[in-house]
Amino acid sequence: LKNLSILIGLTVASLGFSQNPLSFGSDILTADPSGHVWADGKMYLYTSHDEECQEDFWMKDWHVFSSSDLINWTDHGACLSVDDLSWADNYAWAPDAAYKNGKYYFCFPAGTGFKDRVNPKNSTKWMGIGMAVSDSPTGPFKDPIGKPLWTTPYANDPCLFLDDDGAGYIYFNGGGDYYVAKLNDDLLSVKGDLVAMDMGGYKPKREGPWVFKRNNIYYYTMPEDNRILTYYTASTPIGPWKYQGVIMKAEGESNNHHSIVEFNGKWILFYHRWLENDLDCEKIQRKVCAEFLHFNDDGTIKEVERTDA
Ligand code: FUB
Numbered sequence: 001l002k003n004l005s006i007l008i009g010l011t012v013a014s015l016g017f018s019q020n021p022l023s024f025g026s027d028i029l030t031a032d033p034s035g036h037v038w039a040d041g042k043m044y045l046y047t048s049h050d051e052e053c054q055e056d057f058w059m060k061d062w063h064v065f066s067s068s069d070l071i072n073w074t075d076h077g078a079c080l081s082v083d084d085l086s087w088a089d090n091y092a093w094a095p096d097a098a099y100k101n102g103k104y105y106f107c108f109p110a111g112t113g114f115k116d117r118v119n120p121k122n123s124t125k126w127m128g129i130g131m132a133v134s135d136s137p138t139g140p141f142k143d144p145i146g147k148p149l150w151t152t153p154y155a156n157d158p159c160l161f162l163d164d165d166g167a168g169y170i171y172f173n174g175g176g177d178y179y180v181a182k183l184n185d186d187l188l189s190v191k192g193d194l195v196a197m198d199m200g201g202y203k204p205k206r207e208g209p210w211v212f213k214r215n216n217i218y219y220y221t222m223p224e225d226n227r228i229l230t231y232y233t234a235s236t237p238i239g240p241w242k243y244q245g246v247i248m249k250a251e252g253e254s255n256n257h258h259s260i261v262e263f264n265g266k267w268i269l270f271y272h273r274w275l276e277n278d279l280d281c282e283k284i285q286r287k288v289c290a291e292f293l294h295f296n297d298d299g300t301i302k303e304v305e306r307t308d309a
Helices: none
Strands: 004-007 029-037 043-050 061-067 072-081 096-100 103-112 126-134 156-162 168-173 178-183 190-196 210-214 217-224 228-234 242-248 259-263 266-274 286-293
Touching: 029 096, 029 259, 029 266, 043 072, 043 096, 043 286, 072 103, 096 156, 103 156, 126 156, 156 210, 210 259, 242 266
Parallel strands: none
Antiparallel strands: 004 072, 029 043, 029 286, 043 061, 061 072, 096 103, 103 126, 156 168, 168 178, 178 190, 210 217, 217 228, 228 242, 259 266, 266 286
16 A cells, blocks of 8 residues: 555545545545644544454554645555564554654554453453654654553553644543643653543543643543543643633544644644444445534634545
8 A cells, every 4th residue: 555645536526625635445444533734734644554454453553644735635655564663562542642853763562462342351361652763754653662551451442642832741541530641852762651631530541642732722522432532721731721612512422532633724633433334244345534623712612523425
């Protein structure tokens, strides 16, 4: 799939607001999109990769896509695989990325073991978060640390946020709470404690946080109960967070995972949907989608409807 340019504009009249501006078609099954616009002005999308008929989210690598117009996309192939890691061999789940001082950072959850759904006490599954580095936004990324950033708590679904003063933060799902930690200047280790955040007392089942800043408001967005996209705001990057409402309703029993990023003056919500597949399996198969997202004058977010067919 390397350098495969995917023409997906058939249902998109323009970069107007009427249609889903993005679909990867069926060449590769993608999930957990993390969108970033780097200095060249292109949109880069870092995704996890569902394998056909995969068992229980057993996923092996991550891909990078890029586009100048959100219509024509290039799949740059796998930017990292669990085969490249010394400390994990599975669970290549939702990644994120950052750019600092000429280097691109790829932050990823990965793990080992398996989950025994019948007898949970027999489960050996463990997940941690690693950081890999490249001179290129499309990788390949290399893990210079050779171990996860920490071993306790169990962690997945990292989000990186670099504030205007250059300070780096990592947010993640710590298995029962959302955590935040400051990163050291080289972004390769955490500075100080991992802090369970104050989310106004609410403790939904949590996945995939995504943090961004707009007009000096910090937005903490998440798939609550893995499904419904909601958001909180704060005046600092570490909260306390105040619940604001729903960004996108849940769709059946399917999980969702998202990112929100400004591109050429418009805000884009990337997310994923579950496919009705015609494969000879009933396993987890997803695809990345996107919608335009709009703010009210007071900074609140207008609820987004899915327009993807
Ligand atoms: O894709 C694997 C996992 O499913 C992600 O890490 C979660 O956010 C959910 O999308």
